[in-house]
Amino acid sequence: MQPRSQAARSQQKARQTPHAQQERRHRVLAKGHPAMVDSIAGAITVKNLDLYYIVAPDAQIPVKGEHGFGLYFHDCRFLGGYEMTLGGLPPIVLASTAQRGYAALFELANPDLHCDGGQLIPKDELGIRWERILDAEQTCVREVLTIQNFGHEPHGFPLALHFGAGFEDIFNVRGLVPKNLGRCERPTWRDGSLHFVYHGADHVRRTATIGFLPAPDAMHRTAAEFRFDLAPGEKRTIAITIELRELSEEPEAEQMSQHPAFALEAFAGTVQADTEKWLEQHTKFDSDSLLLNSIMDRSLRDLAVLRSDLGNREYFAAGVPWYVALFGRDSLIVALEMLAFQPEIAAQTLRLLAGYQGRRTDRWREEQPGKILHELRVGELARAGNVPHARFYCTVDATPLFLLLLGRYAAWTGDVGLFRELREPVEKALGWIAKAGDGHGEGYVKYRTISESGLVNQGWKDSADAIVRTDGSIARPPIALVEVQGYVFAAKHAIADLYERIGERNSAIQLRGEAEKLRTRFNRDFWCEDLDTFALALEARGRPVAVVSSNPGHALWTGIADRGKGRRTVRRLMQDDMFNGWGVRTLASAERRYNPVGYHLGTVWPHDNALLAAGCRRYGEDGAALRIFTAIVEAAMHFRHHRLPEAMAGFQRNDFQVPVHYPVACHPQAWAAGAVPFLVTTCLGLEPDAFANKLRIVRPRLPDFVSRIELRGLRVGEASADLEFMRRADGAEVNIQKTSGQLSVEVGG
Structure with a gap:
């Protein structure tokens, strides 16, 4: 899809007030910061190609307020709110990580809850494991929530997931441009899935569809509610798929697909294998x-x-x-x-x-x-x-x-x-x-x-x-x-x-x-x-x-x-x-x-x-x-x-x-x-000259906190070398362990 014509741009500018144009120009031109939002210093970040997720350490994306958290694709924040509550209260975060880069894992627990007529569920008796994996090929997020009762008594409680989708452009999120240009439809529930739709000023219809397995017990305007009754030691899971689409506004445009069931472990293994292949x-x-x-x-x-x-x-x-x-x-x-x-x-x-x-x-x-x-x-x-x-x-x-x-x-x-x-x-x-x-x-x-x-x-x-x-x-x-x-x-x-x-x-x-x-x-x-x-x-x-x-x-x-x-x-x-x-x-x-x-x-x-x-x-x-x-x-x-x-x-x-x-x-x-x-x-002083099939190592030095560094498979042209550097008082000793192809390694002071 091509950008709009010059005439369309002129019409768009004409619709803006002089003050709005001046404000937009000031923000884009004179940005003193990468963004004018609250801190994201502790955020958990996952990314797979152009699809990425920024969430707070407790796995949440606040439904309200100016912040940079969200689910993004192609410079658009499709999902700008995603919160979980247990009996109306947010969970407690125990641990969170995105060590693998394309996936995030959160361990949460309950606060003191009074449910079912005032019955107390003591703090930390409910364990919540929240796994999220980005599937760039299908442009979706695959999630599994596992809730387990670690207590000695059965517990009944509601769990609700609240969503918000504003489809803000990245310049809107950063505070550099004041508001969206397009139009959001009212969120709707169809066939047990929550649908958000946005009609952009660029003639692209952006959608976010959130599917659940099993289906929610209750569906509100932008929230899904599940009822749990867990025996001691019992666990239950909810699979959630968030599917993003960008579609032409033309009538014959491709329709959104349904959400298939999936095996999270198998998919994670595929993405992990791709990463390891690249690192290899x-x-x-x-x-x-x-x-x-x-x-x-x-x-x-x-x-x-x-x-x-x-x-x-x-x-x-x-x-x-x-x-x-x-x-x-x-x-x-x-x-x-x-x-x-x-x-x-x-x-x-x-x-x-x-x-x-x-x-x-x-x-x-x-x-x-x-x-x-x-x-x-x-x-x-x-x-x-x-x-x-x-x-x-x-x-x-x-x-x-x-x-x-x-x-x-x-x-x-x-x-x-x-x-x-x-x-x-x-x-x-x-x-x-x-x-x-x-x-x-x-x-x-x-x-x-x-x-x-x-x-x-x-x-x-x-x-x-x-x-x-x-x-x-x-x-x-x-x-x-x-x-x-x-x-x-x-x-x-x-x-x-x-x-x-x-x-x-x-x-x-x-x-x-x-x-x-x-x-x-x-x-x-x-x-x-x-x-x-x-x-x-x-x-x-x-x-x-x-x-x-x-x-x-x-x-x-x-x-x-x-x-x-x-x-x-x-x-x-x-x-x-x-x-x-x-x-x-x-x-x-x-x-x-x-x-x-x-x-x-x-x-x-x-x-x-x-x-x-x-x-x-x-x-x-x-x-x-x-x-x-x-x-x-x-x-x-x-x-x-x-x-x-x-x-x-x-x-x-x-x-x-x-x-x-x-x-x-x-x-x-x-x-x-x-x-x-x-x-x-x-x-380490690595200076290649692949045209001469040569690697010069000039005045190699190691900092005091490391005594040995080894490089294997260092490529120069079609050849490669395995090298070991040992720190010495006057510099570093270089051991040429192996070379393949036509490569000479020269070490100089």
């Missing part, structure tokens, strides 16, 4: 640290959960719940982080983004020829044209990152065929970089918002208040971010190497020359001598945004900094106002706009730190890299299942001794999940 393709990791092993396992399983597909091509969705979509920057960075463990998804991501590369100039979408996509949404508001996110290009860094990933992928795989295949998108991307915001010939890639619904800031720190001056005011566009110039520098060198591989030496020489000229200008214009680091950005008229931020760490990763300036930058970023004990903050606590819970104004992001650690290693500051590695691992120890969130609050470690949750952080989140695998790659 990875480089195998083991160490003598149980904590590091657990974090690595969690990271890889989270990435298995975050897999999504589009046009039969797989990519990593950015994060649950707000960013379950293709994001240029995020999907590219996590593919970069994972090259040593699973390079295949990088090729699929590159092909997918090449297919959506900008072809024309469209101010509404900020599309320009050669530009790589920022975000692709498939929900009602995007399809109806109310927001530009059906294909949104409001990013300045995805294009150079696209080129950089292609070069790094080739270094790991020796595959020049992908470069040949994507030759046209590569040259269009280079053409966009040559023109991007550089109206005065300085040679910097800059941004300035041109869409009425665009992002004020277009780097990875894309909240409206992220790029600030020393006095706290907002920097003026056009803005040239420090890290983006580094991405361009590294991208040009990477693509130059590929041109040389196919015999086009003149193109290689030209790109390398452009990169080196950029390096010279960069070190002159971005360096702030009094700060001992590079500026966050250059704003209008080339004025430095001279605050201390984490962004220069990305520039160090790319190698654009002069060696002396790079080392001074590392030392500055590791001072106490930046390094809070769990990692490096996004903005120094000494800066005027520092806020420990500001989305990009003082929080600590795992992926940001992983790239910074790589920058430390590049400039010989191994101690700083290991300090960051240790801090991130110790932070992960305090999160459920050792899962690193999108971001942590920036409070000093000594204040609370545990990392403080960022209230609406995504978890799982892709580039956070890729952070520790990338830190392992970085600190």
Whole structure:
């Protein structure tokens, strides 16, 4: 189904009051947070491809109130309320987990209940086991409730399930757009199933059908009630299926199917087998640290959960719940982080983004020829044209990152065929970089918002208040971010190497020359001598945004900094106002706009730190890299299942001794999940050259909390290696246990 026409969009806008249009524009344009809802820090998250569930630790989705919990599919919250009551009271949560990623398990118990004329059912005598599994193939949730009487007396009581379905678009849920555009039908009961129907402004009818086995004893407007009479030790089960559908409004559209009975265990085994098969393709990791092993396992399983597909091509969705979509920057960075463990998804991501590369100039979408996509949404508001996110290009860094990933992928795989295949998108991307915001010939890639619904800031720190001056005011566009110039520098060198591989030496020489000229200008214009680091950005008229931020760490990763300036930058970023004990903050606590819970104004992001650690290693500051590695691992120890969130609050470690949750952080989140695998790659010094059938191991280092790391099946080109790293006082000893294929492994200091 295609988005509505331009005329239909104009009619829709005309129906909105000027105030509503202004409010919508303000919310989308100036978002300071990923969402304007209550905290979801303790949420239980399950996902299977594009279907995902966010619930409170007691398995509930509040029927009322503004929150982010719900059952989502294709950028729509189909189910926004789902509560259980026993005799009118909520159950007590004992334990909850989503360890497997696609399934959740909850153990609940009863509070003191007075049922059947006042008879007391003492607290904890009723056990309730609630299993939920997502079936992406059938777009449904399969659940089993098992209720058991652990008491010595028979117990009779009612159990009710209450539902609410608002079919809110993800932008509605996040509080960025005020209300839905479509129309909900009244909920109805038919054949023992509860039906919710929504007619969207995008001419799509969305439905949620909830079936029960056995049928409820009583059916209310949006609630199912069951009557239980359990003998001592007796147990009973209820099977629940929640089926979601998106249907054309055309009369001949496919009808909703009935809910079949199912075997939960058999289905769970099928999904588990798929996950294990995907994990089996990875480089195998083991160490003598149980904590590091657990974090690595969690990271890889989270990435298995975050897999999504589009046009039969797989990519990593950015994060649950707000960013379950293709994001240029995020999907590219996590593919970069994972090259040593699973390079295949990088090729699929590159092909997918090449297919959506900008072809024309469209101010509404900020599309320009050669530009790589920022975000692709498939929900009602995007399809109806109310927001530009059906294909949104409001990013300045995805294009150079696209080129950089292609070069790094080739270094790991020796595959020049992908470069040949994507030759046209590569040259269009280079053409966009040559023109991007550089109206005065300085040679910097800059941004300035041109869409009425665009992002004020277009780097990875894309909240409206992220790029600030020393006095706290907002920097003026056009803005040239420090890290983006580094991405361009590294991208040009990477693509130059590929041109040389196919015999086009003149193109290689030209790109390398452009990169080196950029390096010279960069070190002159971005360096702030009094700060001992590079500026966050250059704003209008080339004025430095001279605050201390984490962004220069990305520039160090790319190698654009002069060696002396790079080392001074590392030392500055590791001072106490930046390094809070769990990692490096996004903005120094000494800066005027520092806020420990500001989305990009003082929080600590795992992926940001992983790239910074790589920058430390590049400039010989191994101690700083290991300090960051240790801090991130110790932070992960305090999160459920050792899962690193999108971001942590920036409070000093000594204040609370545990990392403080960022209230609406995504978890799982892709580039956070890729952070520790990338830190392992970085600190072990893995530098592939698949074209030469060679793996260089440069200055391998292990942090103090681990003495042995083993990698099995590490692939370089068509070959692979099994390696063991043992920590020593002066570095690490490398034991080459096995190689297959033509591969030489060189270890250097």
